[in-house]
Every structure is written in structure tokens, then in C-alpha cells.
Amino acid sequence: MQVVILESPQAVAEYGAHIFIRRLQKQPRSVLGLATGSTPVALYQTLIEANQAQAVSFQQVTTYNLDEYLGLDGDHPQSYRHFMNEQLFNHIDIDKNNTFVPPGSASNPVSACDEYEQMIEQSGGIDIQLLGIGRNGHIGFNEPSSGLRSRTRVKTLTQATIDDNARFFAADEFQPHLSITMGIGTILDSAQVVLLATGSSKADAVFATVEGPMSASCPASALQMHQNAVIVIDEEAAAKLEHKDFYKHIERENQKLLTQLGLD
Numbered sequence: 001m002q003v004v005i006l007e008s009p010q011a012v013a014e015y016g017a018h019i020f021i022r023r024l025q026k027q028p029r030s031v032l033g034l035a036t037g038s039t040p041v042a043l044y045q046t047l048i049e050a051n052q053a054q055a056v057s058f059q060q061v062t063t064y065n066l067d068e069y070l071g072l073d074g075d076h077p078q079s080y081r082h083f084m085n086e087q088l089f090n091h092i093d094i095d096k097n098n099t100f101v102p103p104g105s106a107s108n109p110v111s112a113c114d115e116y117e118q119m120i121e122q123s124g125g126i127d128i129q130l131l132g133i134g135r136n137g138h139i140g141f142n143e144p145s146s147g148l149r150s151r152t153r154v155k156t157l158t159q160a161t162i163d164d165n166a167r168f169f170a171a172d173e174f175q176p177h178l179s180i181t182m183g184i185g186t187i188l189d190s191a192q193v194v195l196l197a198t199g200s201s202k203a204d205a206v207f208a209t210v211e212g213p214m215s216a217s218c219p220a221s222a223l224q225m226h227q228n229a230v231i232v233i234d235e236e237a238a239a240k241l242e243h244k245d246f247y248k249h250i251e252r253e254n255q256k257l258l259t260q261l262g263l264d
């Protein structure tokens with residue numbers, strides 16, 4: 001697990017975006033795993049700017065989103081499909097037919113989950129998966145107690161997650177308590193994982209993810225088992241890490257090596 005600690009949320013977004021940009025420059029046909037929430041918004045903005053400056057193209061890209069609320073149609077303003085259109089897809093040269101979000105309004109959500117897994121597999125698997133993290137350590141909507149090898153399925157949201165996400169819904173609006181989410185096993189199958197976290201409200205979850213025991217109590221801690229996981233965080237989110245200085249030292253050494261090899 002590589003831990004990159006940066007000064008500000010903006011630096012986190014740019015560092016994360018450049019991982020995607022470099023990958024797309026090398027491999028324009030990439031399959032990207034995407035995330036919602038407030039954290040990735042600045043990263044998406046950086047990708048939009050890079051696309052508009054013609055530094056990167058999404059014409060051959062396929063995307064799979066992590067999760068969706070069960071019971072919300074893609075046209076619903078609080079659906080994650082709508083979020084992705086607004087925050088990214090409407091502003092880049094991607095073919096929307098190649099963008100996939102779990103179908104929140106599927107008549108049979110159980111078989112829709114299996115189909116989503118098959119579609120990812122048929123695309124050749126995910127090259128880079130972007131993740132945010134919930135305050136309780138969830139990734140996607142894999143809440144604490146999720147199986148560490150779970151696949152795409154219907155998940156019940158915890159009250160903590162419902163409360164955290166209530167800010168996006170009007171007071172009298174229907175807020176789903178169920179979701180469809182890629183499983184932890186699905187996420188671990190991605191060739192690379194990039195998790196972003198910013199702000200002090202994420203410090204406990206980041207600590208449990210990086211330095212806690214691997215446990216279903218903190219679903220993101222399963223990333224300790226991933227061969228290529230990068231955790232990009234700001235100082236506030238890193239505040240509780242015991243080995244913070246060591247991670248910074250490693251990152252400086254990595255950068256030196258990349259410069260020597262002409263790969264920076």
C-alpha cells in the first residue's frame with residue numbers, strides 16, 4: 001500500500017487525476033472504475049480540464065461506477081448516474097454508451113448485480129478503480145461487516161451512511177436505504193486502486209484502513225491485500241497515522257527514483 005500525504009485537498013485531486021491521465025496517455029482503451037461522493041469532484045474537474053486542453057482523450061474509455069441507490073432511476077437528480085453525467089461525462093469526449101452505473105431501477109436487482117459483474121469481466125476487468133471512503137471505512141457501499149471477498153450485490157446502508165448522505169436530499173425527499181454496490185472482491189480485482197480521502201472527518205477511517213488490522217469492520221482495510229493500491233490523502237485525513245513521517249520519506253525516495261529513471 002502506497003500512502004501519499006499532500007498539503008491540500010486540491011493537491012490530492014491533482015495527484016489522483018494525474019495517475020488517470022498518465023494511464024490514459026499510455027493506454028487510451030482503459031477500463032476505469034469510478035466513484036461518487038464529494039471527494040472525487042475536484043479530480044473530475046482536473047480530468048475535464050485535461051480533456052478540454054486535449055492532453056487526454058476518453059473516446060475509447062469504458063467506465064464502471066462503484067454503486068447506485070436502489071430505487072432511484074438514472075434521471076433522478078440524486079442518482080449516481082445523474083451525478084456522473086453532471087460531474088464528468090457531460091464535459092468530456094466519452095461515448096456515454098460506454099459508461100456503466102449499476103441499475104438502481106432494475107426490476108430484478110439480484111440478477112442485475114450478476115450481469116454487472118459479467119459486463120466488467122467482458123470488458124477485460126478494471127484497470128484503475130477510484131475510491132472515496134466513508135467515515136465508517138466503507139468503500140462503494142460496502143458497509144462494515146461486508147465480506148472481504150464479496151461481489152456486486154444489494155447492500156443495506158447503515159444509519160451513519162444515510163445520515164452522512166442526507167445532505168444531498170431535500171428534507172421531504174425519498175432517500176433510499178438500499179444500494180447496489182460492487183463488492184470488496186470486485187474492487188480488489190482491479191489492477192490498480194486509487195483511494196482519495198481529505199479532511200479531519202476521515203482521519204479515523206484512514207487510520208483503520210492503513211494501520212489497523214485487516215477487518216470487515218473497516219472494509220477499506222481489505223486494500224492492505226491489494227498489490228497496487230495508492231492512498232492519496234491530505235494532512236487532515238492523515239492526522240492519526242502513526243507512521244506518517246515514514247510514508248512521506250518513502251514518497252520522497254520514490255520521486256527521486258522516478259526522476260533518476262526519467263519517469264516522473
Ligand SMILES: N[C@@H]1[C@@H](O)[C@H](O)[C@@H](COP(=O)(O)O)O[C@@H]1O
Nearest residue numbers: 036037038039132133134140141
Ligand atoms: N457510496 C459513496 C462512497 O463511494 C463515497 O466514498 C462516500 C464518501 O463520500 P464523500 O467523498 O462525500 O465523503 O460516500 C458515498 O457513501
